[in-house]
Amino acid sequence: MPEFLDLHSRTTKVLRALADEAMRANGLHYGQHHLLAALWRQDGRTPGEVAAKLHVTTPTVVKMADRMTTSGLLVRRRDDRDNRLVRLWLTDAGRALQEPVETARRDLEQQVTADLTEAELACLMDALAKVARTAEGLLGSGS
Amino acid sequence: MPEFLDLHSRTTKVLRALADEAMRANGLHYGQHHLLAALWRQDGRTPGEVAAKLHVTTPTVVKMADRMTTSGLLVRRRDDRDNRLVRLWLTDAGRALQEPVETARRDLEQQVTADLTEAELACLMDALAKVARTAEGLLGSGS
DNA sequence: GCCTAATCATTAGCCGTCAATCGATTCCGG
DNA sequence: CCGGAATCGATTGACGGCTAATGATTAGGC
Numbered sequence: 001m002p003e004f005l006d007l008h009s010r011t012t013k014v015l016r017a018l019a020d021e022a023m024r025a026n027g028l029h030y031g032q033h034h035l036l037a038a039l040w041r042q043d044g045r046t047p048g049e050v051a052a053k054l055h056v057t058t059p060t061v062v063k064m065a066d067r068m069t070t071s072g073l074l075v076r077r078r079d080d081r082d083n084r085l086v087r088l089w090l091t092d093a094g095r096a097l098q099e100p101v102e103t104a105r106r107d108l109e110q111q112v113t114a115d116l117t118e119a120e121l122a123c124l125m126d127a128l129a130k131v132a133r134t135a136e137g138l139l140g141s142g143s
Numbered sequence: 144m145p146e147f148l149d150l151h152s153r154t155t156k157v158l159r160a161l162a163d164e165a166m167r168a169n170g171l172h173y174g175q176h177h178l179l180a181a182l183w184r185q186d187g188r189t190p191g192e193v194a195a196k197l198h199v200t201t202p203t204v205v206k207m208a209d210r211m212t213t214s215g216l217l218v219r220r221r222d223d224r225d226n227r228l229v230r231l232w233l234t235d236a237g238r239a240l241q242e243p244v245e246t247a248r249r250d251l252e253q254q255v256t257a258d259l260t261e262a263e264l265a266c267l268m269d270a271l272a273k274v275a276r277t278a279e280g281l282l283g284s285g286s
Numbered sequence: 287g288c289c290t291a292a293t294c295a296t297t298a299g300c301c302g303t304c305a306a307t308c309g310a311t312t313c314c315g316g
Numbered sequence: 317c318c319g320g321a322a323t324c325g326a327t328t329g330a331c332g333g334c335t336a337a338t339g340a341t342t343a344g345g346c
Contacts, residue, residue, distance in 0.1 A: 127266060
């Protein structure tokens, strides 16, 4: 019955699969792009800062950073002034991915929206933004 | 840069969180509703059939069925005629959830789309369906 | 100046998802 | 009737996400 929810989750699945495919071509996993993007914009952030930026929880970022440290995309270093803080720094390998990955992501965006007219796309973005805002307002109020 | 993809994934996160919250109120986890829905429509399906219906892979259904068997929502039974097949059957507990869960789901749908006009919702559904179709066509062709 | 409270990362454990592999069973060609 | 091929469920291991608990360190109140 819930048409919108079902359609949205179906879209989510296929978009995720496509993004996964595109990122894998660059040696990345699905979610790692987002973490990298946060560091491309500003290097040396803490896990907590990144998590807030990505709208995910801190443990998610910590685990992702673990794997990406292992695979050599970034390094951990504790803050000099506040020893509780850990700062994530890009390696050259991590920085080198920015251009190809952003290109791939723009290509994907363009491909999946290719069948929409300007007006349709504008309406889609607008409506989706409204839904997101509404849902964010609802979250937590129901408990 | 990819506005639509970012907006869509943001919507996904918050919708998922809301759905999770709503299902937890019925003692379910996020994905279990979909499996139950498939069985409400037709009981006694095999894991592979359910997986196809939900557009997920077989291991996903098998693992989910494991947990739901443990929690008493359904039972496994091998097919009489083809001993390779396993069929999933609802228990009374599983059947009893249909009405409250479907109501909760309809409520959620209504709530998140409450701020949209009829026209906006129609446009959203239409555009999203187009994107889904386009993306499904793209999937696999890029490998 | 010390002790408590707040802050931050990490760990542990769960769920949902996938790809890849294994094992068992049925089906079909000869 | 028999053996290989196809089919299908189960298993394994990985990733992304969450909540809750743990541990270390800084900051603040008295």
